[in-house]
Amino acid sequence: MAAQTASVSHGPRATPGHHPSRAADPDVEGVATRGDVRIAWAVYGDHHDASVPTVVLVPTWSIVPSRFWKLQVGYLARHFRVVTFDGRGSGASSRPAGAAAYTDTEYAADLLAVLDATSTDAPVLVTLSCGAAWAVHHAARHPSRVRGIVAIAPSCGLDVATPGRDEVPWDRPLDTTHGWAKYNKHYWLGGGYDDFVDFFFRRMFPEPHSTKQIEDCVGWAHEITPSVLADTTAGRLGCDGAVCESIVPLTRDVTCPVLVVHGSDDRIRPLAFGERLAELTRGSLVVLDGAGHGPPARDPVKTNHLIRSFVERVAGPSGAPRVEGPVVIPSASSVGSAVDADRSRTGPADDGRAAPTRVAGAGAADALVRRTWTRARNRRRRVLYLSSPIGLGHAQRDVAIAAALRERRPDLEIDWLAQHPVTRVLAQHGERVHPASAWLRNESGHVEHEAGEHDLHAFQAIRHMDEILVHNFMVFSDVVEGGDYDLVVGDEAWDVDYFLHENPELKRFAFAWMTDFVGWLPMPDGGAHEAALTADYNAEMIEQRARFARVRDRSVFVGSPDDVVDQPFGPDLPSIRSWTAANFSFAGYVTGFDPAAAAVEAPAVRAELGVGPDERLCVVTVGGSGVGVPMLRRVLDAVPTARALAPDLRFVVVAGPRIDPASLPAPEGATVLGYVPDLYRLSAACDVAVVQGGLTTCMELTALRKPFVYVPLRHHFEQTFHVRSRLDRYEAGRHLPYEEAIDPDGLAEAIAKEASREVAYRPVETDGAARAADLLADLV
Structure with missing residues (x-):
């Protein structure tokens, strides 16, 4: 197909809607058309500043779409303008028939068409695998339209042998399906596609514990047909009438800077490919020792830092603010409602809050930027506190621990990197919210997106949140790079704990990890597959801790040793309780309030609610996320029956910070409230x-x-196993499966019976915040 002038048809919405499970949302989407082939593209991080460099994430082999770059887009779009597009044969782009439609020259022409369609002059091209060949074609023929190339795991068009693979013909029938014989057109079209896909991606990700990366890629591979993949491969190899062109002669005409990144354990194409491309293009080579063929997915933090560093070197500084040295941060109370917003955006706040100091580009104003370095002896003690936004319980206990920590270190400064709804609690207590919090993607929104009717597969929800976790870690990384923090406290900040263990060289502060449960556990209906996945996740954590014990200076369990479930992490893995006892310090439970003082205030609270002395009050609450809407509706449906059984019952239903109370019915005898500060009152x-x-x-x-009465979310392993085990130890509460709570009569009866019950719970610790602060104080 001859290249034609690109025409552009914009996507169906000028301002694309927010996707709660994505690390970034496109500013604009469109389609570039060449002949009858439509190439879908998207632009992220449009900084509306022509001096901001553009990064184009070039397609790879059509077996995966541009979604493969999901762990790069959010971070890079905070610093640069980013363009992605689905290569022909994948994603939302056309799937023309025939090998001739998929030659390297066609892909290179598509790249040029997308640059024209997105008004992109000279970007930095970032490629993976086959994409390197298309970038070389483009750079050789259009040198003025490229600033540089980052070629990750280049795999095509080079005069380098791949032992064990090159000897196997792709386009002839074979009498074996062993190993690379699976990489065969006739096997794909004859029913062996699934087997090939599984084989290929297991070789692509040889790193241990790569289940999620393999799962993603296998899923994407099934978005196209075997015949389409056969056409794309024939076009690249020069089969079925297509013309294959080596890129070796073209490299002489590549004049832009080139960075080649290649894993030493690449089992798709050996390191020699990367070495050869760096040699031919006179570029630089970074070897990722122990890495396979998919560093953007398996080592995203290192990959992101390499890309950003290269882009800033060849195209100038980024357009995003950097956090440099001490930052003036307004108190949460002065921020007001601004921190209440769901900060699901990729850019800095536009609500008038102080922004981090910008290190701008090459303009004259850049010379006016003032920076200050403070000698270590003159610095105040500084803590960065991270509190999980999935629920409000973490925020309440963390504020209490922070207050106790200040009692022990009066000169302490605490900044909070936090999301809604945690920011509601922080604002209430006058805590300082770091302005970079505006860059975080909201984890509660993702959880709500994953939930069904009172059903949240918590383990899978965390797995599916991978791009948000990477994005938020990169925000954290930028903050601590210039923040001079003495201590970072992460209360179930899964992203920070995981990626610090994966990139321990980034640790430049004391780090304390806090959690109230340890160990991923499979749900029974997940079968052997889920059991294997959870065991793999647990094994990875155990291995990380054994190899890099120095990453955590303190591991704090919010509870007592007996609160830890007494189950194995998985087959041939240790007991969760014994391993936790050996690796954690125990603070006891942290309520975040004084139960005795709360009891004294109770009559006044009842009076404020209009509850009479001859009435009994039933409080209904489902936490800080929006997952609990179905449960609230079930209880409200049961109110008339419950009041028939116990006429003195009054109901107060708390919707929380992420559910609109006006969306819920209010039957007689029930009051629906929104967010209630200090819910414990x-x-x-x-x-x-x-x-x-x-x-x-x-x-x-x-x-x-x-x-x-407590009704655990279905498929929520923490509530099903960890929480229930702890409540059973305290002999507290009445467990009611949601299947039984669906019946209004049964739910009403359970409420009425529980209201008349005398409790005899085990006592709960009252000094947990102080004990936790004692464990942290010697780190700062």
């Missing part, structure tokens, strides 16, 4: 409660010695 005032199975709310009620 309401719990202290109640006579009975109905809650989900979240640990914080259940333990609040246990500490207050209140009868309650």
Whole structure:
């Protein structure tokens, strides 16, 4: 197909909608058309500044779409303008028939068409695998339209042998399907496609614990047909009438800077490919020792840093603010409602808050930027606190721990890198929210997106949140790079703990990890597959801790040794309880409030709610996310029956910060509230409660010695196993499966019975915040 002038048809929406599970949303989407082939593209991080460099994430082999770059897009779009597009034969782009439609020259012409369609002059091209050949074609023929090339794991068009693979013909029938014989047109078209895909991606990701990367790529490979992949391969190899052109002669005409990144354990194409391309293009080579063929997916933090460093070297500084040295941060109270917003954007806040100091490009104003370096002896003690946004319990206990820590270190400065709804609690307590918090993608929004009717597969939800976790870690990495923090406290900040163990060289501060559960556990209906996945995740964590014990200076379990489930991490893995006892310090439970003082305030709270002395109050709450809407509706449906059984019952239903109370019905005898600060005050005032199975709310009620019904989210392994085990130890609460709560009569009966029950719970620790602060104080 001859190259034609690109025409552009913009996507169906000028301002694309927010996707809660993505690390970034495109600013604009469109289609570049060459003949009858449509190439779908997207632009992210449009900084509206012509001096900001553009990065084009070039397609790879059509077996995966541009979504492969999901762990790069969010971070790079914060610093640069980013263009992605689906290569022909993949994603939302056309799938023309025949090998001739898929030659390297066609892909290179598509690249040029996308540059024209997106008004991109001279970008930095970032490639993986086959994409390197297309970048070389483009750079050789259009040198003025490229600033540089980052070629990751180049694999095509070079005069380098791949032992074991090159000897196997792709286009002839074979009498074996062993090894690289699976890489065969006739095997794909004859029913062996699934087997090939599984084989290929297991070779692509030889690194241990790569289940998610393999799963993603296998899924993408099934978005196209075997015949399309056969055409794309024939076009690249010069089969079925296509003309294959080596890129070796073209490299002489590549004049832009080139960075080649290649894994030493690449089992798709050996390191010699990367070495040869670097030699031919007079470029630089970075060898990732122990890495396979997919560093953008398997080593995203290192890959992202390499890309950014190269782009800034060849195309100038980024367009995003950097965090340099001490930053003036407004108090949360002065921010007001600004920090309440769901900060799901990729850019800095536009609400008037102080932004980090910008290190701008090459303009004259850049010389006016003032920087200050403070000698270590003159620095105040600084802590960066990270509190999980999945629920509000972490925020409540973390604020209490921070207050206790300040008592021990009066000169302490604490900044919070936090998301909604945590920011609601922080604003209430006048804590300082770091302005870079605006760059975080919201984890609660992702969880809500993953949930069904009172159903949240928590383990899979975390797995599916990989691009958000990478994005948020990169924000954290930028913050600590210039923040001079003495201590980072991560309360279930999964991204920070995981990627610091994967990139321990980035640790430049004391690090304390806090959690109230240890160990991923499979749900029974997940079968052997889920059991294997959870065991693999647990094994990776155990191996990380054994190899890099220095990453965590303190591991704090919020609870006691007996609160840890007594189950194995998986086959041939240790007991969760024994391993946790050997690797954690125990703070006891942290309520974040004084139960005795809350009991004293209870009569006043009841009076504020209009609850009479002859009435009993039932409080219903489902935590800080929007997952609990179905449960709230079930309880509200049961109110009339419950009041028929117990006429003195009054209901107060708390929707929380992410559910609109106006969206819920309010039957007689029930009041629906929105976000309630210090929810424990309401719990202290109640006579009975109905809650989900979240640990914080259940333990609040246990500490207050209140009868309650708890209905764990289905498929939520933490609520199903970890929380229930702890509540059983305290002999607290009445467990009610959601299947039974669906029946209004059954739910009403459970509430009425629990309201009349005398409780005899084990006592809950009251000094947890102080004990946790003692464990942290010597780190700062």
